[in-house]
Amino acid sequence: MRRGGWGVAAGVAAMVAGPALADIQSRTLFQRRAWEVQVVRFDDGSIACVARVTRPGVTFSVWADAGNPVKLQFYSTAWSLGEGETADLIVQIDRRAPWTLTNAELYKSSVLFNLPDDSTGTQFLLEVMQGNALYLRNDRNQPVESYTLAGSSASILALIDCVDGLRRRPNPFR
Numbered sequence: 472m473r474r475g476g477w478g479v480a481a482g483v484a485a486m487v488a489g490p491a492l493a494d495i496q497s498r499t500l501f502q503r504r505a506w507e508v509q510v511v512r513f514d515d516g517s518i519a520c521v522a523r524v525t526r527p528g529v530t531f532s533v534w535a536d537a538g539n540p541v542k543l544q545f546y547s548t549a550w551s552l553g554e555g556e557t558a559d560l561i562v563q564i565d566r567r568a569p570w571t572l573t574n575a576e577l578y579k580s581s582v583l584f585n586l587p588d589d590s591t592g593t594q595f596l597l598e599v600m601q602g603n604a605l606y607l608r609n610d611r612n613q614p615v616e617s618y619t620l621a622g623s624s625a626s627i628l629a630l631i632d633c634v635d636g637l638r639r640r641p642n643p644f645r
Contacts (some may be wrong), residue, residue, distance in 0.1 A: 483635070502623030508629040510637070520633035522626040524618050531605060531618040535630055537637045540585040542594060545607055547616060552577035559610040564602035564620070570595060577641035582607075601625040 501508040508522045523532035528548040535541045548627075556577045563569040576583045586592035599605065602620040609615055 494584065500633055501626060503625045503629075505619050506626035508626050508633060510633055516631070518637060520637065522623070522630040524620070524623070524626075529616060529618075530553040530560075531607075533599070533627065533630060535634045538636055540588050542583060542585050545582040545616065548580060548581055550580045550582075552582070554578055558582070560615075561610070561612055563606045564598045565604060567598055568604070579639060581588050596627060600627050631633040 495514065496512040497509045499507055499509050502520040505524045505526065506522060508520065510518065510520050511516050517536070519534055519536040521532050521534050523530050523644040526569040528642070529582050530544070532544040532546070533541060534544060553579070558577055560582065561569045562572055572584055574584075586595055599620055600623055602623070605618045605620055606614065607616045607618070
């Protein structure tokens with residue numbers, strides 16, 4: 472898949488509750504700088520792992536489980552995006568070439584999309600792990616938000632360990 476065109480998976484909304492994670496059980500597995508990795512069990516019984524960087528009202532998350540594509544979530548309490556709409560966005564890590572995220576799903580206070588399950592998705596995560604800052608922009612290249620990537624390398628590795636653990640033991644809460 473081309474570097475710029477990322478599709479959005481239906482059903483991501485079930486995973487998204489923002490940083491509050493209401494009615495959801497979670498356990499912190501790892502913390503590094505502003506990043507945290509958790510295993511999360513949702514009220515429907517599904518389980519996922521999430522690596523996220525948070526500051527008041529703003530979060531960038533990488534969601535993963537044993538059977539679905541890796542999902543990205545940008546969240547802000549300042550956004551009221553509605554439901555069922557999409558937007559084209561630009562993400563740039565440090566001064567590297569920007570990524571164009573076409574048809575990102577807008578859901579309430581979140582922007583969501585799936586990473587492709589190929590070398591493009593892997594390359595994006597490698598850039599996150601090697602980067603210092605991630606810049607989110609609209610399709611007119613205007614700044615929307617920025618996120619620190621300090622601690623992301625160790626956190627993405629902990630996220631991978633979490634997903635591997637889900638494969639071996641599907642319910643870590645038992």
